Amino acid sequence: MSEADLREGLRAAIGDEPPLNFDAEELIQRAEHVRKRRRALVAVAVATLALTGTVLSLPGVFDQRPGIDVGQAPVLTITASPSPSQQPATMEPPSLLKETRPTTVPAGVRTVLSEVLTKQFVDVVPGAKVVEIDFADVLGQDQAAHLVAIVRFVDGVGPSEAVVELNAPAQQVTRDQFCAVAKCDEPVRQDDGSHLEFATVTNPGVAMMTYRVAHFRADGSVVEVSAYNYDPMTGVLRADVAVTTDQLVRLATDPKLTMW
């Protein structure tokens, strides 16, 4: 096929051209409508941006007060109750404002405890996979004396959590405190002078249940381990408590679970 054939073929291809009903006025009206709509969109976008910028910049303009370093500010602390042996006359009024910073657990301790907990938990609870270990900062508590680690795990049933609380001897945790909110069984004495406390926390009319085991160690420290028959994050129930009492005992008595 030559170029001439192609030219002729192309001219012939439009031989059946339908009549053209073209209205230039209508086209111009549509074009004006499109232009106005586009201008309106641009105006709205600019106004939105300006408004957003104003809202974001105003706090910085008006808030010219010097910043407050929370870490350096006085901390509200409550001193421990005086022991009964102390004479009332010698008691000093509790100081509400204490000019000392709270002691905190060094980051290295948390890292070591995370590694220990991850390994020990999987050893003690076969089939469980530790997803995350989080440390809760309990307000009003001296973190160097009381540390709460939350072990989030998944087993064959689903996700759940176990909570490990490490209490320093200075905390002076007693059996009465441990059993205050739970029904405790008889303590089990250990050969090393320590003893174990077992508690089951239930609520009337609610299927949720918690097993708690506390190891009152000979050095005065207390390790508490709790497990649930539900997922504390979602509230989804499971048939039984995710960690058995024996497994809780193994965790609570693990000598590696300490930070002192």
Added chain:
Amino acid sequence: MRKAEEQGFREFAVSHAASLRRTAYLFCGDWHMAEDLMQASLLKLYQAWHRIEWRDNASGYARKVLLRTWLDEKRRPWRRVEQRDGEVPDVADSAADPERSGERLWARDLVHAGLLRVPPRQRAVLVLRYFEDLPVSEVAVAMGCTEGTVKSQTARGLVALRAAVEELERGAVVAS
């Protein structure tokens, strides 16, 4: 837009609407879509009419807009999978006219059918060069590419068109 500019656009649109629609038809092979392409191109042209730098060659700019509009339209997913099942427009079928020469029927049917089998950019080059009779330089401007690319695309397009026409002819012979 000022009245004088609007009047200039109106005159341009009226005088070029038909030719733009024909070119669009050779691009896409459908008169309805060709009309849509022509209208969309003129709408875009209206928005840019106040720019006077290309006013001396408004036809070339309009072809460029038309080509871009068609290529953009082809890229849309629903165009790729569109199946037309509407009524056939009530237009006289010139192929049924016994007075028409067999050569013209061959040309219209085979060349256009073959052209629709050529890749889009090569098809555009063939239409602009052999239907619009544009020189290579103007085709390059409309396509937004170099003249060398226009030449190579033309050569490839012609090869593809000949192959498509031969294939259609073989099919026609087998069918008959």
